[in-house]
Amino acid sequence: MDVSYLIGLFATVTFSVTGVLAARAHNMDLVGIIVVGVVTAVGGGTIRDMILAVPVFWVADANYLLAAVAAAVATFLARDRIQRRMQWLLYLDALGVAMFASLAVVKSLDLGLGAAPALVMGVITGIGGGIIRDLLTGRPTLIMSRDLYATPILFGVAVQLLLLRMPGVDPALATVIGGALIFGSRSAAVFFHWQMPDILTLPGGDS
Amino acid sequence: MDVSYLIGLFATVTFSVTGVLAARAHNMDLVGIIVVGVVTAVGGGTIRDMILAVPVFWVADANYLLAAVAAAVATFLARDRIQRRMQWLLYLDALGVAMFASLAVVKSLDLGLGAAPALVMGVITGIGGGIIRDLLTGRPTLIMSRDLYATPILFGVAVQLLLLRMPGVDPALATVIGGALIFGSRSAAVFFHWQMPDILTLPGGDS
Amino acid sequence: MDVSYLIGLFATVTFSVTGVLAARAHNMDLVGIIVVGVVTAVGGGTIRDMILAVPVFWVADANYLLAAVAAAVATFLARDRIQRRMQWLLYLDALGVAMFASLAVVKSLDLGLGAAPALVMGVITGIGGGIIRDLLTGRPTLIMSRDLYATPILFGVAVQLLLLRMPGVDPALATVIGGALIFGSRSAAVFFHWQMPDILTLPGGDS
Numbered sequence: 001m002d003v004s005y006l007i008g009l010f011a012t013v014t015f016s017v018t019g020v021l022a023a024r025a026h027n028m029d030l031v032g033i034i035v036v037g038v039v040t041a042v043g044g045g046t047i048r049d050m051i052l053a054v055p056v057f058w059v060a061d062a063n064y065l066l067a068a069v070a071a072a073v074a075t076f077l078a079r080d081r082i083q084r085r086m087q088w089l090l091y092l093d094a095l096g097v098a099m100f101a102s103l104a105v106v107k108s109l110d111l112g113l114g115a116a117p118a119l120v121m122g123v124i125t126g127i128g129g130g131i132i133r134d135l136l137t138g139r140p141t142l143i144m145s146r147d148l149y150a151t152p153i154l155f156g157v158a159v160q161l162l163l164l165r166m167p168g169v170d171p172a173l174a175t176v177i178g179g180a181l182i183f184g185s186r187s188a189a190v191f192f193h194w195q196m197p198d199i200l201t202l203p204g205g206d207s
Numbered sequence: 208m209d210v211s212y213l214i215g216l217f218a219t220v221t222f223s224v225t226g227v228l229a230a231r232a233h234n235m236d237l238v239g240i241i242v243v244g245v246v247t248a249v250g251g252g253t254i255r256d257m258i259l260a261v262p263v264f265w266v267a268d269a270n271y272l273l274a275a276v277a278a279a280v281a282t283f284l285a286r287d288r289i290q291r292r293m294q295w296l297l298y299l300d301a302l303g304v305a306m307f308a309s310l311a312v313v314k315s316l317d318l319g320l321g322a323a324p325a326l327v328m329g330v331i332t333g334i335g336g337g338i339i340r341d342l343l344t345g346r347p348t349l350i351m352s353r354d355l356y357a358t359p360i361l362f363g364v365a366v367q368l369l370l371l372r373m374p375g376v377d378p379a380l381a382t383v384i385g386g387a388l389i390f391g392s393r394s395a396a397v398f399f400h401w402q403m404p405d406i407l408t409l410p411g412g413d414s
Numbered sequence: 415m416d417v418s419y420l421i422g423l424f425a426t427v428t429f430s431v432t433g434v435l436a437a438r439a440h441n442m443d444l445v446g447i448i449v450v451g452v453v454t455a456v457g458g459g460t461i462r463d464m465i466l467a468v469p470v471f472w473v474a475d476a477n478y479l480l481a482a483v484a485a486a487v488a489t490f491l492a493r494d495r496i497q498r499r500m501q502w503l504l505y506l507d508a509l510g511v512a513m514f515a516s517l518a519v520v521k522s523l524d525l526g527l528g529a530a531p532a533l534v535m536g537v538i539t540g541i542g543g544g545i546i547r548d549l550l551t552g553r554p555t556l557i558m559s560r561d562l563y564a565t566p567i568l569f570g571v572a573v574q575l576l577l578l579r580m581p582g583v584d585p586a587l588a589t590v591i592g593g594a595l596i597f598g599s600r601s602a603a604v605f606f607h608w609q610m611p612d613i614l615t616l617p618g619g620d621s
Binding site: 230231234235236237238239240242243245253257260262263265266269272273283286342343344345 | 465527528531557558559564568609616
């Protein structure tokens with residue numbers, strides 16, 4: 001049981017928690033809640049593994065499913081206490097995204113992918129579960145928001161890939177730096193309410 | 208041509224019929240209707256096979272496609288007569304769900320999956336097509352409803368898995384019992400308007 | 415570098431352009447726009463390759479990703495000039511659909527699929543990216559419209575498959591004719607505002 005395994009489990013738990021809380025205003029029953037929690041937790045990685053044509057991670061190791069279900073049930077039970085700390089959860093979500101995305105890059109490179117597809121796999125793994133959650137619960141997808149969500153992933157993963165190309169850089173260190181940059185920039189975006197400058201944004205309006 | 212093959216074709220037809228009727232208020236043309244019918248019929252099994260990394264069932268055997276298309280067209284033609292029997296269709300849908308889910312568990316176990324992933328595959332196969340149908344037609348997904356839909360699947364598949372673990376139980380019998388429990392509990396939920404008790408439900412409201 | 419490779423790249427660019435423009439009323443930032451452009455461009459082909467169990471095309475060859483990103487950024491920059499030519503874009507989109515769908519049929523047949531699954535793969539490749547785009551951006555999916563979109567694909571691909579079965583017909587010619595029929599009939603539907611006759615359409619209304 002290595003460190004990246006534990007990190008993956010921890011990220012699974014954080015995604016399940018945030019998935020359940022995102023769904024909480026929807027008059028859902030416990031089974032629906034568990035479905036949303038599990039899908040949010042494992043959805044991105046499932047798409048990643050299907051595209052990579054490797055065995056889907058939770059089929060080979062049921063611990064991910066058990067962790068996601070346990071986290072969803074615990075979140076349901078403790079929802080009143082947790083809801084008062086919603087802001088805090090955005091940072092937990094940022095941590096999960098950072099871990100999933102940077103590990104997905106490692107997995108993709110290990111399978112022989114080039115830098116561009118590996119970067120895409122990082123983004124898919126980071127945002128896939130959240131997008132499926134939004135679709136299942138009828139919310140605007142996170143892509144539709146001006147909140148910076150995909151951008152920090154793109155930024156951190158790009159740095160990670162650059163570092164991995166540099167001779168003499170420890171791959172583990174590059175991955176930790178990539179993940180830390182995702183977490184740090186996403187957290188800063190949450191804390192300071194960063195948005196893309198208007199010049200990089202399409203004005204809303206009639207289509 | 209064995210019994211489970213015929214059951215699979217029958218479930219495909221029932222899902223195509225219910226998919227077309229779910230889409231019927233949407234001003235769709237016949238081709239759109241066929242697409243929705245086919246996607247509802249084969250969507251869950253397609254996701255199942257992609258996750259299991261086995262050949263997708265309708266690629267290897269076009270009979271499933273032909274059955275789904277024929278059922279969609281027939282439903283379009285007979286829609287006025289069928290719409291007066293909508294309640295009856297919920298039981299037909301329950302039957303399709305029961306057959307797809309319990310057979311998916313058998314297929315998953317045959318491929319060496321553990322109990323937890325096999326249970327998830329049963330749920331995915333049972334609700335996957337319906338969720339894609341809801342997304343395509345812009346309806347709230349079936350996960351968002353307090354109707355018991357995923358719960359009967361979870362219940363029947365769990366019993367099926369328990370029975371399959373018990374020594375001396377005929378696997379075919381365990382599968383039939385699992386399917387019958389899904390069909391029976393879903394039908395009872397429809398007939399008696401069962402919902403989850405409030406204590407197992409998130410109150411709707413502001414998020 | 416053969417002709418079908420260049421055609422695939424060109425279709426990728428056209429889909430990315432139309433994906434970005436479809437999303438343009440949504441107050442999205444540049445990163446979201448790139449995500450939508452790329453997903454629209456490669457989404458249909460990704461589902462096709464996952465169902466066919468072959469390596470996903472953009473994993474093996476990053477040029478598709480680079481083309482989609484470049485097209486999305488260029489469309490963002492030139493959006494004011496492009497928006498005045500929106501009608502023109504529907505024909506560009508029709509061209510992309512025609513190329514993707516007819517090439518998907520060839521790929522499917524080369525892998526040993528029968529005519530019915532190959533036809534479905536053509537439709538999936540033609541409309542898959544657009545449907546994911548609609549879901550991500552919260553628009554009614556293209557299936558929900560009475561515009562003829564899937565119908566021209568079905569028509570052209572069916573003729574292509576018939577021609578490929580006839581002895582003495584050059585496969586390349588059959589593919590070109592199939593693609594031309596898709597493009598021609600979709601363009602005519604756009605130009606003349608064709609819709610399915612009422613008798614082949616479900617009346618909208620209460621469900």
